Amino acid sequence: MSNQEFNIIDFGAQADTTQLQTATIQACIEACREAGGGQITIPAGRFLIGSLRLYSDMTLYLQEGAQLIGSTNYLDYEDFQVPTTITYANDDYYQNKWHLPPYCFYGLITAFQAENISIIGELGAIIDGCDTYDANGEEQFRGPMGIVMSQVKHLQLIGYTMQNSANWAHCLDGCEHVLIERVTVQAGHDGFNLHHSQAIKVQNCHLETGDDCFAGYDIQHLQVTNCQLNTACNVFRVGGHQLVVDNCQIKGPGRYPHLSQDTYDTHALFKYYSIDADQMTPVEQDITFQDCLIDNIGKLIVYDFGNRDFMQTNRPLDQINFKRTTINHLTQPSTVNGQCLTVSFEKTLIDFNSKQAFLTFKTPITLKLNEVTFKRPTTIMLAEGQQLTFDFQINLIVTK
Known part of the structure; x- marks a missing residue:
């Protein structure tokens, strides 16, 4: 990558104006591209933009106080007509279900089929989507994405x-x-969608989202570490291989509302995602939560394999593990439907505040409890009606 720096001011960009700066900033990006890469510098100030496209060997660098502000007119954005790996966008069922437009994957900052790209912000650097409304968009109101990176290495x-x-x-x-490091997400919709992506580290981030904090399927080798997570939807709606959530604080209810429902409750810690319209890598589907604090959410697990409305119809979940984790003020029961599943709790404290069963398994599973403490009497229902009730520390393995 070239060490050259390109400042958008040198290409005519103006701060703190109501005029779009897309063309001048893109001209700066194109100059950087012609030079073989380098740094595009955004100085302090508010710059109004539509869609920008980055290329290989580039760093978009937002200095302290720099703000990229999205236009509130959805016509100022484009998808650059580059194919996505998310093939459900071309499936008639899901197009109709979610009212997906043909330009679904358009956004403020984009890159496609590229490598060595960085977006870095100093203190106070902001990218604001401004909740841009699009009556033709997803759900007939959603506008452009924030950052769209497709097939970037x-x-x-x-x-x-x-x-x-x-x-x-x-x-x-x-x-x-x-x-992904020290990124803050506030309001809006999903925080990070990671479909078909692999080798991902997310650390020291702070998410307060209106929709899922993390979403995506066919993810491989994801590690989320030292993050604070808050949502008015699901914390993780994911599927994939070796997904590890480590030393995170997860608390509800959401600070910001779910925009389509106008609610704040955190729905579930984990909702499985394995959609039938996409190809999936044939590997084990597993997720682990370890050394986490989980507080004041609804369900622990949403898993109903074969349920198309839940988008759980491709590969089944193989195992979900909780290790050295505290689960406080869990308010809703979880019903789990999926064969050949292992659910494991190790050195975990559980405070389930309901008279209903904490977990109900509709199909045969393997349940492992190792040094698990229940703060109050708690019931687990196994397949064929077998009931287990605990009010103390327990060690147990049940295979049905």
């Missing part, structure tokens, strides 16, 4: 705040070797 997202995204804050599909 060696991607870094560091230090900025993404707020008020009109659809997903980050759409990362088919990406490899991704580092």
Whole structure:
């Protein structure tokens, strides 16, 4: 990558004006591309933009106080007509179900089939989607994504705040070797969508989302570490291989509302995602929560394999593990439907505040409880009506 720096002011960009700066900033990006890459610098100030496209070997660098503000007119954005790896967008069933437009994956900052891209923000750097409304968009109101990175290798997202995204804050599909660090997401919709992506590290981030904090299927080798997660939907709606959530604080209810439902409750910690319209890598589907604090959410698990409305019809979940984790003020029971599933709790404290069964398994499973403490009498229902009730520390393995 070239060490050259390109400042958008040198290409005519003007701060703190109501005029779009898309063309001048894109001219700066194109100059950087012609030079073989380098740094595009965004200085302090508010810059109004539509869609920008980055290329290989580039760093978009937002200095302290820099703000990229999305236009509130959805016509100022484009998808650059580059194919996505998210093939359900072309499936008639899901197009009708969610009212998906043909330009679904358009956003403020985009890159496609590229490598060595970084978006870095200093203190106070903001990317604002402004909740742009699109009557032709998803659900007949969602506008452009925040950041769209498709099939990008060696991607870094560091230090900025993404707020008020009109659809997903980050759409990362088919990406490899991704580092996400010290990124804040506030309001809007999903925080990070990671479909078909692999080798991803997310650390020291702070998410307060209106929709899922993390979403995506066919994810491989994801590690989420030292993050604070808050949502008015699901914390994780994911599927994939070796997904590890480590030392995170997860608390509800949501600070910001779910925009289509106008509710704040955190629905579930984990909702499985394995959609039938996409190809999935034939590997084990597993997720682990370890050394986490989970507080004041609804359900622990939403898993009903074969349920198309839940988008759980491709590959089944193989195992979900909870290790050295505290689960406080869980308020709703979880019903789990899926064969050949292992559910494991190890050195975990559970406070389930309901008279209903904490977990109800509709199909044969393997349940492992190792040094698990229940703060109050708690019932687990196994397949064929077998009931287990606990009010103390327990060690147990049940295979049905």
